[in-house]
Amino acid sequence: MNYIYIFGTIFFTIYGQIILKWRLNQFGSLPESxxxxxxFLFHALMDIYIISGFLSAFVASIFWMAAMTKFEITVAYPFMSLAPALxxxxxxFLLGETFTWGKVxxxxxxxxxxxxTVKF
Known part of the structure; x- marks a missing residue:
């Protein structure tokens, strides 16, 4: 059951990053001036989805704090490396980004x- 804290951290971290990327793609490139x-930043920071992405990062931090009370960091932290794969x-699949075998x-x-790292 304690692993729910680690997976909560991963879920909310990923949600926040995906939502930020999705919405910022819709806003377009950062202007030069x-x-x-x-x-650009004002409008982005007022966007409800971007706000939810920031809140998600906060919730992920709370899950991480809970995980730190249940695991050694050397056990919990390697699980965070699953986030890039997800x-x-x-x-x-959702943002249409490039698939390469090198990434896989x-x-x-x-x-x-x-x-x-976790098992041995």
Whole structure:
């Protein structure tokens, strides 16, 4: 049951990052001018989805604090390396990002490294 804290951390971290990327893609590129950047950031920070992404990061931190009371950091932290693998698949399928075999092989190595770190 304690692993729910680790997986809560991963879930809310990923949610926040995916939502931020999705919405910022819709806003377009950051303008070059200072006033353009200020306007861009103001509108982005008022977006309900972006606000939810920031709140998600806060909730992830609370889950992480709970996880730190239940696990040694050397056990809990390697699980955080699963986030890039999940983000990769979500990015490819939901955001239309680039799929490459090099990324898949790298993610496979990360997952193997996580297993080795946690189990041995």
């Amino acid at each position: 200072f006033s353009g950047k200020a306007s 983000v990769f698949f979500i990015g490819v 092989i790298g993610l496979f190595l990360i997952i193997i490294g996580t297993i080795v």
